[in-house]
Amino acid sequence: MDILFEAFQVLARWDVMIALLVGSVGGVLIGAIPGVGPAVAIAILLPATFSMDPIVGLTVLLGIYGSSMYGGAIPAILINTPGTAVNALTTYDGYPMTSRGEARRALSLAYSASFYGGVFSVVCLILFAPVLAKIAPMFGSREIFLAALLGLILVVIAHRGQSLIAAALASFGIFLHTVGLEPVKYTKRFTFEQSWLSSGVDLIVVVLGLFAISQAIFLLRGEDEKIRLTKLRGGMFQGMRELSRHPRVATVSATLGVLMGMIPGVGEFTAQFLSYTYAQRTSERPDDFGHGASEGLIAAETSNNAVPAAAMVPLLALGIPGEALTAMMLSVFYVHNVVPGPQLFQNQMDFVVALYLALLILNVLVLIFLLFATNQLIKVVKIPNRFLGAAILTLSFVGVYSLRNSFTDCLVAACFGVFGFVLKRLSLPAVPIVLGMVLGGIMEVKLRAGMARVKEPFDFIDRPVAMILFIMIIGVLLLHFRYVWGERKSLKEAKWLAKHASTNFGAQMSRRRSFLSTERGKTLRAKRSKYAPRSTDKSSRR
């Protein structure tokens, strides 16, 4: 209770309140505009938050992260285009509802479900904060190294069908982190005698290039879409009543969101997928899913909105970001010399709870804003894509140039922008690069510290938490290899099934001849054998 009171004191400042308001409203707006998304907004705003207090800066960024999914549901439901990537599943049941004239019902249900997911996760995490505070100190250097390694492996294998290139890009991210002056021995690494490379490659420059500039180029090179909006009819509060009729689906989805959010590298997509599958399997009318089922919409929206609060757990408790957005937020901590990790949970619990309370207040603010402003808000969907691209390019300049007023930074960001654009065109993931950069740095420091007291390799995993993490890594890898093996087998089967004619007649004849001669040999040997006649032989039966 004392902690809650102290946390309220941390938040009771006018600048934090403004940050909450700006974050919540801004996040909804950004989410509602297809093609922008929270990653672009956070990347652009990141340098601007460096001059703010950590709690103010993080509240703005958390606000954008937490509320963008509310906004992302609007275009997903109204025009079948998800505002943010995680709202893709919302289109399955949201848009069919709009098609049959129930847009207001779908929006209201999405807001209510998102609100439930957001509040559920924050309450869960406030309740679990004391437990986490006890567990977090069990993580030393070795455990944090293993947790970071597990996170990186999970990020790579989460990209099903693209895990090889995801691993290559994660390695590229680690490589980018190593460029520059090595912090212990002060030797240069991959600087090619260039002075501008001595200070290394800045994470924010890479992030702005990969997320903001690449998105700007993608929009500028694309075409504007013609959008027709449906008129909204009906009350905005009906969603609450409808949500109360499905408490089981909402609670299970929110729980899955919390659990998946806490695991680095897993996040919203897995949580949504599991929740949606659960809702469909346990529904009385599973055939309605994908055709405007309210349970489907509840599952998708509740689970994705439960993730942001949970995703802060590995970041705050261990200093390990699980995905790109929390990786960006990590830099805000570093700039202010606040080191997230077990120490933060032990010494600054009020700060941690204040962040969760900020998320709680944010959910209330967003819901109120959406219930009264949806009619006006839906107009932002009409902003032309290419104009948005120009706007993002202008804003990207602020993000990169305000760091060090360096033209070189802008040039590097522009190069990463083109690289990110190519990745987007090829549907390849950019997230492993960012996580490789961040987790690579953590792994280097923690492995060096962890190995200092290790004499034999087994000593590295002789502590219980380290052993559990090691077993988890092995288990995850085994599961992935099993999946790859299964895929290989099914590919082979599919290839054989699709074959119409024999491609190697000679080889088949050769196998047939070899089989016949073996069988003939067996029969002959059995006939000639005096003492062990074959049981199938007619003479032996007699």
Next chain:
Amino acid sequence: MSKDRSEEVRRFSGPLRGQALFAIVFVVAAALLLSQLGSETKWMKGTKFFAQPRFWPAVSVIGMVVFGGLHLWKLPRRGFAQVDVKEWIIWFKAIEFVLWFLAYVLLVPILGYLPMTVAFMLLLTYRLGYRDRFMLSVSAAFGVAVVLVFKGFLNVKIPGGAVYEYLPGALRTFFIINF
């Protein structure tokens, strides 16, 4: 059987166009970096293996070569087709907007953040084909709003333009600080 890759093509996640060139360039670049590992990193005597300055660059570059190489090897199509050329042209054309961006970056310290942002938005909007008065005025207003929010309100570090030096006394200081 191994020549028929239609099933792999069907199962491939994402478009196939352009993949081969990307993978080849990635692997070649990674191999070049690997060849420079000895000269660009140092091996320190008396330092443990895992604490060597060369350890993590080696892990990352070997990872890039191995995983990038495996990705290239598993691609359903490693050759080039007409559709790939079209894709490369799209990549190449992206450079136009990079040049716009870099020109903007170079001109801000000379012409000032406010005038340059408004001019950049107006010119880019015009280039994109929005030539009606409404869109042009929206783009100019957006430029002004960005400068007011970021430099005026959030005080981000963007230097005043060289042209502001020609303004009279108090106005000069006001412009350098706010715009």
